[in-house]
Amino acid sequence: MGQENPKQHQIFQESSPPKRSLRQAIEVISSLISYSLPIKVFAVKWQLIRNKLEELNSSLIAIEDCDSSQNPILSGMVSAVLASASDCYDLARRCVDLSYSGKLLMQSDLDVMVAKFDRHVKNLSGICTAGILSQGFAIVVSRPGVNACKDDMRFYVRDLLTRMKIGDLEMKRQALVNLYDVVVEDEKYVKIIVEVGDLVNILVSLLDSMEMELQQDAVKVVAVISGFDSYKSILIGAGIIGPLIRVLESRSEISKEGAARSLQKLTQNSDNAWSVSAYGGVTALLKICASVDSTAELISPACGVLRNLVGVDEIKRFMIEEGAVSTFIKLARSKDEGVQISSIEFLQNIASGDESVRQSVVKEGGIRALVRVFDPKIACSSKSREMALRAIENLCFSSASYISVLMSYGFMDQLLFFLRNGDVLVQELALKAAFRLSGTSEETKKAMGDAGFMSEFVKFLDAKSFEVREMAAVALNSLVSVPKNRKIFVQDDRNVGFLLQLLDQEETNSGSKKFLISILLSLTSCNSGRKKIANSGYLKNIEKLAEAEVSDAKRLVRKLSTNRFRSMLNGIWHS
Template sequence: MRQENLKQEQNSQESSSGSSSIRQAIEVLSSLISFSHAIKVFAVKWQLIRSKLEELNAGLIAIEDCDSTQNPILSGMVTAIIISANGCFDLARRCVDLSYSGKLLMQSDLDVMASKFDRHLKNLSGICTAGILTHGFAIVVSRPGANACKDDMRFYVRDLLTRMKIGDSDMKRQALSNLYHVVVEDDKYVRIVVEVGDIVNILVSFLDSVEIDIQEEAAKVVSVISGFDSCKAALMGAGIIGPLIRVLDSGSELGKESAARSLRKLTENSDNAWSVSAYGGVTSLLKLCSSSDPSGELVGPACGVLRNLVSVDEIKRFMIEEGAVPTCIKLLRSNDEAVQISSVELLQNIAAGDESVRQLVIREGGIRALVRVLDPKNSSSSKSRETTLRAIENLCFSSASCISVLVNYGFMDQLLFFLRNGDVSVQELALKVASKLCRTSEEARKEMGDVGFMPEFLRFLDSKSPDVREMAAEALSSMLSVSKNRKRFVQDDCNIGFLLQLLDHEEANSGNKKFLFSILLALTSCNSGRKKIAKSGYLKNIEKFAEAEVSDAKRLVRKLSSSRLRSMFSGLWHS
């Protein structure tokens, strides 16, 4: 029988001259692991035993170069492992042959066997921790190749787990570093980490390590796997939040950065927000953000965590009481792009939909700080400016007092500058913001007309982008609702000519023509504007649109056909 041959092979290995007792134990365990896969009964218990056998086997492989004859403690432990493995072989054979006397008795025997292997693991760990063995003896299991099967990958991860459990400090640190690199480079290893559940618990325990190098390496691994949904539940179940907060409080700079990134990912699920708050995380995060020399790698993720927590109203109120608003405003003065962007987004989220908080932002100098980020003289990036423009649009345009403060700080001049000189993305966003601003009040439209927005809106009417053309036309139409702006616009003969040229190229069903007609209709309320349209060479085109039942074109014809201009048209207005 195969089982008897295996046992004979084991006995031969034990007695062969010159053979290492550790090598014998490894071969016995490997055979037992392989044989256990044929067992169809008591699957859960055998899976537990197999897991312990794999860990024990990987641990022995890691110390295979040690001479157990020179260490009686190690020699005795290896002998005990071989005896336990032989006993387990007998249980395995009876389970395969279904020759056991009773289920309850076999279940009890399997529990006893699992406990034995668990003790062997603890003993091996104790020997290594005591310094009896060092990493110099460890055989390094090579990382499987790119096309390796899952079993090889799993064996490699289990070997790393064993080193993390029983190795000395250097071995633990190296194992963590290797684990970090595989999970960064290959998502399949992340799934294996979840399956080999002890790894998550080990990582969480290492976050409280007094050895900073080990804490940092563990935090780096957690920062990667916390981005995967399959890992988030396991991390939360292992109690990850408390250790991460403690790293934020007392860890190294690198450890704090990794902890903040992990918390940002974990709090994407709002259910985890209360855990962060319960461990004092809000205070810790705000303290990091208010440090004298914050880095983007740390403050960016920290602000990201706080931004996720804002969704819980009670936590948001606590953040405000703890000084989140002045902290954000202070961060706006940073020259670091990541810090600027993160603080702008956090400030926007805190104040969104809350007039009392918006007023607090004004009192603390928030609007001035936002406008300063936009200053062309500053070295802010295009991305920072885009984020700031969106924040100003969301925070300030619903309140006349906010708009007044914006204007006083020179916001319109900055907006006009970016319309003329910004990168394409900034320019289009500036147009969107300007279009919205001119719809807020007549005072805003008057001010914008005085500083020179209308020529820029007119220029964008010829953009290749339909969305840009529509925004520009809508903004110009709104601007021309002000009498002073109409008079200023028609003073330049080229303006009306340009509008009519654009209309000449529009199809009857074009969406942009609606705004062009709206602009022309606004201009007809001005005598000089009406005359210039009537005397242009584009009347036939306007009539063509009217004949096509375009309602705004028919209205424009009626406007132009009043009083002295009536004789210039046919009976079109009677239709």
């Protein structure tokens, strides 16, 4: 009983070459069944194993005439069966010799063996069901052409599914690569994937694979599918959140990047936020963002996931407790555009409508970091500057104290620079920001007047866009309401002259004229301004506007009708 079966040993040695036939597998399984019969210990477990071996042997005998060397799926199946049989033979020998180290460990090993042989039985059944053995042992089912019918596409996907389920490592990997290629090129395949039974579940299971290459390839396919709103619920239903978060904690940077991108897409719907939190995803993502070893390609989507989650108040509070604010302020200083943008968006979202968080952002140096991104002397993309400016507006413009902090960092000079020199998008954003600033405190208005914003607003008064003209006029009107600014403005003759010239143009619409007259009305509060308007030669035009009942035109005429000029004007204005 304690001696090794010579025939069994010989069969395992003969089965070692790469081309292992079905006949060898049948002989090994038959011999293993015989060898296990006299085993007295763990009798119930061994009976379960023999039952599975008998099932497997019957299936192998049924397809014995097939040449497994001509079919890579079947060949891989035979190799896997022989490897499991070899492991089982080792367990049998130790049970025969009573040389195992512990009962509990051996019971566990025998349970694993039952599961392995059960899987082989199911895989072999899958091969037969898929019709692989009746298709002339095709090594690869050809990929359908561009205009292929849905049935051909479905058949191709089913073939890939079979290879992923029961193929060897290389075959599974190639099937995943082929699957990725088709879903990237033709979204019709994505619909077929979710319709073909088990394929989504197989992809989810492969995310937990110990084989790094399989995990990476499965993540790539999942990342594509998760981009389709119609199929997100199917992925969620298949339990994908947990595996994706476990991937975030894996050793593969490629897999982690794909998992983060998938989670970013899946969490666009805040209903999935709690699932991410429940699996420890918030902690894992914050760890990625805080790690100096994380790549920009990984940090950017990780930021995106966290940004999607801050809408849930409990999760937001947890992030704050874990130091998220300081982490993302550091990331806002990154040289990578994607990381910069994602981190700035996160800071905006987490501070939105929450004064305590906003105070924390300011205290941790968030305003300085944002102003640095906006600084024209720093090499940053237009997109990064755009995001920084939006964040500055949202975080600071509603508070006089925060505006004061902004000015202390030189923000006014930066804003003025981009009003003068920015590309179209940044210049327009700078104008909108300056427009908002002009409506804040008296101190801010004075600072803007001293900095030179008024002459820049004048230049926008004849812009093609009505919105731009209107913003410039309103902002200028706000600034000249300050006496000190009026004096600065009228010192340059070109400023007043240009306003009057615009007012005289036929194409100037009534809305624009209203703002121009309002500005001129403010300037009449300054002696030098009133004189320059009265001496300009545009009085007749202003009178015509007054006669036409243009808003505030009469008031402007009256302001200009001082004792010195009253004799020049008609008495009707006193009626």
